[in-house]
Amino acid sequence: MAIGSLDPIAVQQWFDNNGNPLAGGKLYFYLAGTETPSPVYADQFLLTALPNPLVLDAAGRAPQHYLDALSYKEVLKNANDVTIWTADNVTSPAALRNTTAVISVTGPQHDVAVPSGIVTFIEFRNSSLVTIDGFSGGSPGQLLILRALGTGQVDLLPAGGGSQPANQLINFVTSGPTSLAGIGPSGAGTAVYLKVGYSYWILITHEQGASIRMPFNAANFVGTPGSWVVEAADVSACDYKLTGASVMYNISLQDTTITGAPSTLRIQNLPYIHRTATGYLPMGYRDAAEFKTGLVTVAPDFRNLDLAKSAFDAWTAGTTQYVAFQISADVK
Numbered sequence: 335m336a337i338g339s340l341d342p343i344a345v346q347q348w349f350d351n352n353g354n355p356l357a358g359g360k361l362y363f364y365l366a367g368t369e370t371p372s373p374v375y376a377d378q379f380l381l382t383a384l385p386n387p388l389v390l391d392a393a394g395r396a397p398q399h400y401l402d403a404l405s406y407k408e409v410l411k412n413a414n415d416v417t418i419w420t421a422d423n424v425t426s427p428a429a430l431r432n433t434t435a436v437i438s439v440t441g442p443q444h445d446v447a448v449p450s451g452i453v454t455f456i457e458f459r460n461s462s463l464v465t466i467d468g469f470s471g472g473s474p475g476q477l478l479i480l481r482a483l484g485t486g487q488v489d490l491l492p493a494g495g496g497s498q499p500a501n502q503l504i505n506f507v508t509s510g511p512t513s514l515a516g517i518g519p520s521g522a523g524t525a526v527y528l529k530v531g532y533s534y535w536i537l538i539t540h541e542q543g544a545s546i547r548m549p550f551n552a553a554n555f556v557g558t559p560g561s562w563v564v565e566a567a568d569v570s571a572c573d574y575k576l577t578g579a580s581v582m583y584n585i586s587l588q589d590t591t592i593t594g595a596p597s598t599l600r601i602q603n604l605p606y607i608h609r610t611a612t613g614y615l616p617m618g619y620r621d622a623a624e625f626k627t628g629l630v631t632v633a634p635d636f637r638n639l640d641l642a643k644s645a646f647d648a649w650t651a652g653t654t655q656y657v658a659f660q661i662s663a664d665v666k
Contacts, residue, residue, distance in 0.1 A: 440461070443464060443466045460485075562649075571658075582662045592652070618657070629641075
């Protein structure tokens with residue numbers, strides 16, 4: 335049930351341009367920026383609509399009234415319908431509060447309805463895949479926060495998939511679909527933030543709450559060329575977090591055994607395709623009892639990271655290694 339807010343003083347009094355009480359004056363309410371009448375109410379639960387306009391008493395006072403969670407245009411006139419003043423985009427306190435819609439849907443979703451409110455949350459509690467290609471409703475300047483809190487994945491399709499151009503989601507992680515799936519180790523839900531722009535929805539940032547642990551698969555750790563044996567117990571960290579158009583990897587391996595003599599150790603099948611190579615990035619590794627700085631190469635257009643001791647030095651066969659790095663790369 336909607337809860338209204340008192341407007342904004344319990345009993346208000348108005349005057350004409352000469353400072354006299356505006357006896358018999360009329361206070362009109364419209365949706366902001368329009369001539370569409372919008373009701374106000376006698377009770378906080380917004381059950382009993384009052385006449386529109388409100389007619390002022392002999393002292394120029396309006397009856398106590400409550401506003402919906404909207405932005406209004408208010409027009410004050412005298413008893414002869416001569417306009418005294420007009421105030422547009424009067425936002426009620428209720429409209430400034432956060433609003434939340436919780437939905438459990440599956441499959442493709444076209445033009446997901448956006449509830450009113452300056453800051454609006456839509457929480458997805460789905461147990462299987464949901465794909466979204468557009469939104470309907472909303473208002474210019476509104477901030478919409480999507481949170482994937484179910485066990486199923488939530489995907490945002492890039493611009494062009496929705497049914498109405500005015501309701502498109504424009505996602506600057508342009509290859510899409512961009513997953514919001516996964517609950518980070520702290521239990522925080524993932525989130526993506528959007529706002530209304532020039533008649534369409536624009537993605538302004540994409541955050542994955544807490545970092546997400548990548549599932550272990552020994553086949554994703556290979557020597558090129560050569561051999562590299564990685565066991566689940568070797569992995570002390572293998573996490574990623576998407577922020578905007580960049581993904582941060584935090585990977586730490588200990589006592590991992592190199593059985594060949596590869597020039598690079600490759601971590602492959604990462605969750606995102608990289609848009610461009612970012613050159614060599616620093617990596618720490620232990621060579622015998624000494625810690626040194628190695629290099630990480632982010633492979634362009636592939637889901638791979640290549641780890642090297644240096645540009646020319648191969649990894650030593652028959653050794654166990656500790657390697658750790660945290661890097662950020664652009665994604666498609």
